[in-house]
Amino acid sequence: MLRDCGIPPDVPNATPDLESLTAFPEGSIVRYYCDPGYAKIRGKVNGARCLPNGEWTKLAPFCNRCYYPPVIDHGRPKLTTHTFSPDEAKYECDRGYILVGNPILFCIYSRWSGPPPQCKAVCPTPEIEHGNLLVDKDQFVETENVTIQCDSGYGIVGPQNITCLEDRTWYPEVPKCEWEVHNGCEQVVEGSKLMQCLPSPMDVKMALEVYKLSLEIKRLKQE
Structure with missing residues (x-):
């Protein structure tokens, strides 16, 4: 005589499809369907079988119900x-x-x-004329720090370290690399400024001749 397993087990958030059955002999299979608002986990077994020992196979919970997932910024x-x-x-x-x-x-x-x-915000890679970044990357994300170094002969004007912010800007402002004037080079700087102010090569040549003459006169006065 086949053994009867009795009433099918309860499964959280699921209901058995009994199909008006009142007896469950060995080999009987009862399918479960998730309650409204719940969904079956893919690949999970949703059927219990009556075993020869008169017990049902155990079913792990398989009905899911997740509300809207966590909201994130940006x-x-x-x-x-x-x-x-x-x-x-x-x-x-x-x-x-x-x-x-x-x-x-x-x-x-x-x-x-x-x-x-x-x-996380992506900041544009800083472009430094006459300088470069210590870290070679295509993009930087917020809270990342960047260190700038200038080429030989140039000095940094501004902070050497800057940070990518949430609004995709750098703080403090991206520095510049400017040519450093060493002792004894002041005359070269003055000559460079003079060349920028004149419209043509001939005017530059004449101004340099005059400037050279003024230096000779100044030297003679000091002797």
Whole structure:
């Protein structure tokens, strides 16, 4: 005589499809369906079998219910759903921001699989004339620090270290590299300024001759 397993076991958030059966002999299979508002976890077994020892096979909870996933700044989740409940949230960022962290969350046993990622600002790579960055990267994200160094013969004007901010700007302002005037080079600087003020090469040549003559006169007076 076949043994009867009796009333099917309870499964959280699921209801057995009894089909008006009142007896459950060995080999009977009872299917379960998720209650409204819940969805079956993909790949999970949703049927219990009556075993020869008169007991039902054990069923792990398989009905999910995850509400809207966590909201993030400068981005949003794109939901994948089946039946009633979202089961996957794939995050994306606004333009100018990049994802940091796990980009996909899964609904597992009515809970999201982990903390959401962050969307961090991307700052444009600083362009330094007569200088460069100590770190060679295509992009920098907020809170990253950058150190600037100037080429030989040039000195930095402004802060040497700057930080990428959330609004995608650098703080303090990106510095400049300017040519350093060493002792004894003041006359060259004056000559450079003179050349910038004259309209033609002939005027520059004449001005340099006059400037040279003035230096000779000044030297003679000092002797």
